[in-house]
Amino acid sequence: MSQFKRFFTFVLAGMTALSLLAGCSQQSSSGSTSQSQPSSAAPSGSPASSSSENPASKTDAAPSESQPASASSESAPAEPETGKTLVLYFSASGNTKAVAETIATAAGSELYELTPAEPYTSDDLRWTNPDSRVNTEHNDPAHRTAIAGELPDLAAYDTIFLGYPLWWREAPSIVWNFMENADLSGKTIIPFCTSTSDGIEGSVETLRGMAPAANWMQGRRFGENLNESAVTQWVNSLELEADGSSQPAAPEGTSAEPASTGTNALVVYFSVPEDVDTTGVDAIAGASVLVSNGTALGNMEYMAGIIQRETGADSYRIVEQNAYPRDHQPLIDQAQQEQRNNDRPAIAGELPDLSGYDVIYLGYPNWWGDMPMILYTFLDAVDLSGKTVVPFCVHGGSGFSGTIRTIRQLEPGAEVLDGLTISRNSIGGAEQEIVTWVNGLPVNQ
Ligand SMILES: Cc1cc2nc3c(=O)[nH]c(=O)nc-3n(C[C@H](O)[C@H](O)[C@H](O)COP(=O)(O)O)c2cc1C
Incomplete structure (x- = not known):
């Protein structure tokens, strides 16, 4: 039937x-x-x-x-x-x-x-x-x-x-x-x-x-x-009544989520997991993707998720307007071309309202010894003055390269911490390292 x-x-x-x-x-x-x-x-x-x-x-x-x-x-x-x-x-x-x-x-x-x-x-x-x-x-x-x-x-x-x-x-x-x-x-x-x-x-x-x-x-x-x-x-x-009904005074309408859920921290990250077969593997070196509890995640997405879980921060993912190729060679070729052109790739959707946040965790992969150019788009568009910026990054051998210095130049009014960078070859086993690091930060004492 x-x-x-x-x-x-x-x-x-x-x-x-x-x-x-x-x-x-x-x-x-x-x-x-x-x-x-x-x-x-x-x-x-x-x-x-x-x-x-x-x-x-x-x-x-x-x-x-x-x-x-x-x-x-x-x-x-x-x-x-x-x-x-x-x-x-x-x-x-x-x-x-x-x-x-x-x-x-x-x-x-x-x-x-x-x-x-x-x-x-x-x-x-x-x-x-x-x-x-x-x-x-x-x-x-x-x-x-x-x-x-x-x-x-x-x-x-x-x-x-x-x-x-x-x-x-x-x-x-x-x-x-x-x-x-x-x-x-x-x-x-x-x-x-x-x-x-x-x-x-x-x-x-x-x-x-x-x-x-x-x-x-x-x-x-x-x-x-x-x-x-x-x-x-x-x-x-929401102050639901004991019988399940809600208070009549609760707000009506369809406006977007509140700027903050009470936390003063926001995890902002960019992640491009490549389109590879992840069957039966824990991590794929160079493919920006790992498998956690059976789910394939971008390396940066994985790191961002741990930081968010540990800190109770809100989260915002930078998503490109025009999708990047998910195959390795076309992706790195496009990334290199954008860097040579000093491009500012467009970000999809609206940027978050940062006014309620004192701490911004900023996550990005190291692409050709620099931040992906879409991070420049983001940093050009926001003002992080007065905030603490905590960079985190997955790299293929070069650590942060010069990106901490670059962020300090782009956001002179912010306090930019030294951050944490992890090799893509060890990200799959780095959960404890990330947990220890984030909980030991001065902003979390
Ligand atoms: C077909 C499809 C379309 C999507 N469109 C959007 C979108 O327009 N905007 C957005 O922010 N996320 C979009 N997403 C991402 C999903 O909303 C997001 O991953 C969601 O958390 C998935 O929830 P689920 O795991 O409960 O299915 C899309 C995902 C899929 C599969």
Whole structure:
């Protein structure tokens, strides 16, 4: 029986009579509906994400059951309840899932994962390949990725955290599919997303249009690496009532995330993991990529993640507007040409507001004995006066080269520390060295 027939039966059984729209029976087998289309997605210049490109087995999740999982150990009540909170999310490569689980723990709420009827493989997620599944789907505005299993009965929930990764600055169409088939009238919706660099606001505008009768709270964007304390702090700041509802005084609207989650530190980094086969390896010398817990990460992404985890800092990844080649030789050739031309490659998306940060961890690979030219673009555009800059770098034999001196020249008003540089040949085993170094910094005493 197709999922939509099951879904229809579910409705007929009266189990979700008040919570689902009758329009679901009009769906095509691809999961698209005949309802109005959301505004077309603005393509992001370069939605690079090594973790998205390497979701490994995380996409092979079993179909979700209709009964949301409880984050607490309490068993499901026999009588229908109301006033509860649900964390409902989609995650292709695990980043949003990690945030969703942290929210559920902090809010004591239940979890429901929107699972695609056909799971996304790592090849499916290769946004750089114009023929990949995500690109084909993205190019068809009517496409809605079909949902595996039944939708949850939302009657018991007053408040729903709605989570997703940004795909071309929008929620993926599986989330649109959910929105078009669920009745969220009167419910409080708290959107959150993970992304490489883009903010959540545009995607929330689109979602709001699909459920205008819901009470929309301010959206919150998180980076690709889980910052547990930032997520927990955010949930606590929402002041959810004991019954799961939120304070009426909580801000409405769709503005971008707060400039800071309370930390005074920001990890800014640039990482270009090369497109190599990482099967069965821990690190690939020279390929700017390593495998950590089964996930391929850029070397700089890996270092940045450890620093962020240890310090509770916020994170901002510098992403190039025009994607760099992911093959080694074309990449280093382009990097050399940019250096010879003294280019300033464009950065995708908006730069972060740095006003709330006193400490900037600045991470970059050593390219041809210098910072990648996109770091110059960044440093030209910001003023780090009065801040402490902590450089970190992965190198192929030259350490920082002259980059510390260069940063001091470009940011004369900043205090630029000596930083930490690690060889690409030993980065895979350098976690403890990074942890010891970052915790020993004067800014962390
Ligand atoms: C197809 C695709 C499109 C993406 N588009 C964007 C984008 O427009 N802006 C952005 O900042 N990140 C973009 N990303 C990066 C993801 O939002 C980011 O890696 C996210 O944390 C993945 O979450 P997940 O692990 O829960 O799937 C994109 C990733 C993919 C696979």
